[in-house]
Amino acid sequence: MTIDDVNAMDRSAFIEAFGDLYEHSPWIVAESAERGPFKDRDHLQSAMTHVVETAGEDRQLSLLRAHPELAGKAAMDKTLTDASTAEQASAGLDRMTPAEYEEFHALNAAYRERFDFPFIICVRLTDKPGILRAMRERLQNDRETEFRTALDEVSKIVGIRLEEIMS
Incomplete structure (x- = not known):
């Protein structure tokens, strides 16, 4: 899958493709879907990381507990x-x-x-x-x-x- 393939995805395809990246926490991917288009894989991961970093401690703790x-x-x-x-x-x-x-x-x-x-x-x-x-x-x-x-x-x-x- 190329970054062009990723950028061509609609929201549901994006969530389907990446929803399992974070253990039982597809909300991160769902919130990242709106942050494209992405320059490359690093940019895509940075967008997802930004969602986690700005999620607040309760949601971050929920993410950790999902592991x-x-x-x-x-x-x-x-x-x-x-x-x-x-x-x-x-x-x-x-x-x-x-x-x-x-x-x-x-x-x-x-x-x-x-x-x-x-x-x-x-x-x-x-x-x-x-x-x-x-x-x-x-x-x-x-x-x-x-x-x-x-x-x-x-x-x-x-x-x-x-x-x-x-x-």
């Missing part, structure tokens, strides 16, 4: 989105020892307790040990820092998903 826990219940129940399933598998989170699963579970619980949203990281840019290290380190952050970090990670995830759609 599944890594190696969590949704992964075990096979109820992740197709994109999340592939992303978690790319980092080996679908092939864990009982000890690794237990550590992920404990860190996920501690993180959610501390920040009130799931741990979010672009798993395609790291591996299992890197994810565990980041979870331990980021548990030391204050909420404001971690909120911003989580939103930045969402942007990285969306960038990779968008690149896949448009390549």
